[in-house]
Amino acid sequence: MNPAQCRAARALLDWSQQQLAEAARVGVVTVRQFEASASQPRNATLDVLQRALEAAGVIFVEENGEGPGVRLRKGRATG
Numbered sequence: 001m002n003p004a005q006c007r008a009a010r011a012l013l014d015w016s017q018q019q020l021a022e023a024a025r026v027g028v029v030t031v032r033q034f035e036a037s038a039s040q041p042r043n044a045t046l047d048v049l050q051r052a053l054e055a056a057g058v059i060f061v062e063e064n065g066e067g068p069g070v071r072l073r074k075g076r077a078t079g
Helices: 003-013 017-024 028-035 043-055
Strands: 058-061 069-072
Touching: 003 017, 003 028, 003 043, 003 058, 003 069, 017 028, 017 043, 028 043, 043 058
Parallel strands: none
Antiparallel strands: 058 069
8 A cells, every 4th residue: 555545545435544543543643644655654554554444445456557546345335
């Protein structure tokens, strides 16, 4: 997961940085710095962030010639 995917995933869920931090059990500063590309968290931290977003219905799309992205799981209601 890269910073842009993280921001996009939060937007799909209508989550604040604080909500993601709480769901992943990390500090909000960690989310803020990662999304701003100000720091690169440890792999374990990236993993818990991604798992929290996936548990809420986000699917991470790998590089496929168009670039990496995110989408919501089918049947996931927005809002």
